[in-house]
Amino acid sequence: MSTISNLFSNTTARRGIGALIGFVIIWHIGAMIDDWTGYDLLGIGLVPPPADVFAAFLGVIPKAGYWMSWVSSFSRVVTGFLVAMIIGIPFGLMLAVNRYFRGIFFPPFEILRPIPPLAWVPASLIFWPTNEMSIAFVTFLGAFFTIVINVLGGARSIDISYLRAAQSMGATQFDLFWKIVLPGTLPSIFTGAAVGMGITWEVVLAAEMISGGGTQGGGGLGFFIWNSYMGGSLEQIVVGMISIGIAGYLCSSAIRKIGYYFMPWRRLF
Amino acid sequence: MNPNKTATKTSESKNAKKLESARVEMKGVSKSYGEDWDAEEVIKNISVDFPAGELTVIVGPSGCGKSTLVNLLAGFEKPDTGQVTIDGEIVTGPAKDRMVVFQETALIPWQTTLENVTFGPKMRGDKQGASLNKEAEELLIKVGLGEFMHKYPIQLSGGMQRRAELARALINEPTVMIMDEPFRGLDAMSRSLMQEFFLQLFEENQKTNIFVTSEIDEAIFLADNLVILSNKPTTVQTVIKIDLPRPRNYKMLTSAKAFKYRKQAMELLHGEAMKSFAVSK
Numbered sequence: 001m002s003t004i005s006n007l008f009s010n011t012t013a014r015r016g017i018g019a020l021i022g023f024v025i026i027w028h029i030g031a032m033i034d035d036w037t038g039y040d041l042l043g044i045g046l047v048p049p050p051a052d053v054f055a056a057f058l059g060v061i062p063k064a065g066y067w068m069s070w071v072s073s074f075s076r077v078v079t080g081f082l083v084a085m086i087i088g089i090p091f092g093l094m095l096a097v098n099r100y101f102r103g104i105f106f107p108p109f110e111i112l113r114p115i116p117p118l119a120w121v122p123a124s125l126i127f128w129p130t131n132e133m134s135i136a137f138v139t140f141l142g143a144f145f146t147i148v149i150n151v152l153g154g155a156r157s158i159d160i161s162y163l164r165a166a167q168s169m170g171a172t173q174f175d176l177f178w179k180i181v182l183p184g185t186l187p188s189i190f191t192g193a194a195v196g197m198g199i200t201w202e203v204v205l206a207a208e209m210i211s212g213g214g215t216q217g218g219g220g221l222g223f224f225i226w227n228s229y230m231g232g233s234l235e236q237i238v239v240g241m242i243s244i245g246i247a248g249y250l251c252s253s254a255i256r257k258i259g260y261y262f263m264p265w266r267r268l269f
Numbered sequence: 270m271n272p273n274k275t276a277t278k279t280s281e282s283k284n285a286k287k288l289e290s291a292r293v294e295m296k297g298v299s300k301s302y303g304e305d306w307d308a309e310e311v312i313k314n315i316s317v318d319f320p321a322g323e324l325t326v327i328v329g330p331s332g333c334g335k336s337t338l339v340n341l342l343a344g345f346e347k348p349d350t351g352q353v354t355i356d357g358e359i360v361t362g363p364a365k366d367r368m369v370v371f372q373e374t375a376l377i378p379w380q381t382t383l384e385n386v387t388f389g390p391k392m393r394g395d396k397q398g399a400s401l402n403k404e405a406e407e408l409l410i411k412v413g414l415g416e417f418m419h420k421y422p423i424q425l426s427g428g429m430q431r432r433a434e435l436a437r438a439l440i441n442e443p444t445v446m447i448m449d450e451p452f453r454g455l456d457a458m459s460r461s462l463m464q465e466f467f468l469q470l471f472e473e474n475q476k477t478n479i480f481v482t483s484e485i486d487e488a489i490f491l492a493d494n495l496v497i498l499s500n501k502p503t504t505v506q507t508v509i510k511i512d513l514p515r516p517r518n519y520k521m522l523t524s525a526k527a528f529k530y531r532k533q534a535m536e537l538l539h540g541e542a543m544k545s546f547a548v549s550k
Binding site: 265 | 343344345363364365367368369371373375377378379388389392393421423437441
């Protein structure tokens with residue numbers, strides 16, 4: 001109870017809640033305008049009104065299948081994203097600090113990077129033994145290139161005077177890496193993570209729609225939307241869309257929180 | 270490592286003094302940038318002596334290669350010809366005996382003021398733990414940052430950042446301090462306060478100081494020796510011995526002597542500045 005009253009006393013939270021209410025009102029007007037005036041509002045004329053979507057939401061909440069979709073999409077996103085971080089951060093740092101490594105790996109990286117992750121879907125469906133693995137692979141690709149490019153750019157743009165100052169005070173190459181290069185790259189790592197996380201959600205949804213989400217019913221939110229489309233339930237499509245919005249929001253706020261924790265000096269601006 | 274090292278090494282008694290401050294020499298130093306066919310000579314055959322325990326100020330028109338000179342003295346870059354020596358030993362790279370305070374702040378943003386100050390000794394492992402922290406705290410109190418030890422650099426004002434940098438340099442007990450336009454970008458008030466503060470530090474420690482600036486008044490106020498540079502390619506025009514008493518204060522800048530130095534320096538620099546102005550047009 002006290003948390004809720006706190007929410008309303010906080011100006012930022014009040015503004016956010018106000019904006020959400022305003023959005024729902026506009027949505028409602030857009031959806032109802034055909035009934036009221038006989039004219040469609042171009043673009044959103046066929047969107048179901050918020051009350052119907054809310055009802056559909058209440059309808060799916062008790063269903064295990066809906067939550068299974070959450071779980072499977074989430075686990076795909078998290079897996080692809082974490083693998084991309086684990087491989088991408090050291091890879092990007094190596095590209096930044098080692099001339100030979102950059103000479104060897106940067107050209108192929110730059111050729112593979114412009115290929116949209118979705119263009120990999122058919123090939124990876126053939127290449128990987130299970131649907132699950134091919135979806136995970138494509139989500140990994142979605143985040144990987146963005147993370148690497150951000151890490152590389154961040155590490156290369158560290159002010160040389162920090163390196164010189166540290167060097168003249170007797171820091172070794174090892175110290176330079178751990179005390180200067182790595183913390184100096186952290187802001188870019190988190191930028192890359194936030195952007196990469198967004199891309200993994202885009203990719204996982206599309207991959208789930210294309211692959212049909214496997215046979216065991218664990219199709220994920222992408223398949224949930226697709227299924228609702230096939231079943232002709234407009235309300236449920238919107239429920240799926242909003243679910244993804246919420247899921248993406250949860251992921252990016254988690255990344256922000258972790259970023260704040262690791263970069264106390266960045267909290268100040 | 271190099272044969273000159275033993276040959277030019279000074280006597281025992283002088284070595285003992287080296288702990289306090291050292292004599293820096295540049296002999297026939299030149300430096301160019303770019304490929305052979307397109308090389309731009311920035312520094313041309315500079316020979317200059319920075320006496321031990323004295324404050325030598327380098328002034329020159331803007332863009333004349335003062336920062337290159339600093340990089341060579343600090344060992345961040347190597348001269349094409351000639352050498353930089355410290356008490357007779359040739360400089361081959363950066364080391365803790367020469368601390369540089371940079372033009373823009375080089376405090377590490379992700380370390381608190383205290384962490385910045387203790388960084389050097391910690392990296393080298395020559396001072397540690399509580400005694401290091403105590404020493405750093407005392408230094409920070411001395412430079413007036415006692416209450417700001419646990420703040421990050423971004424929370425400090427420009428003048429505080431410069432003082433934090435001075436503390437970070439001093440804890441390494443350098444024999445030479447190299448200041449590359451350290452007070453540039455500060456407002457007039459903080460600048461003159463910093464100059465007085467810096468002079469006070471110097472007059473206490475009497476370390477060899479090399480101070481680069483483009484302000485004539487600042488130069489005369491601080492210097493024992495004033496090295497006036499020419500336009501690019503940079504050479505030494507004149508070295509003026511500034512014979513004003515220490516400890517100094519701002520009133521001395523209005524004395525007849527200071528005025529004479531000022532006039533002399535102005536005439537030399539003005540001619541050079543006109544040249545660079547004409548070139549840049």
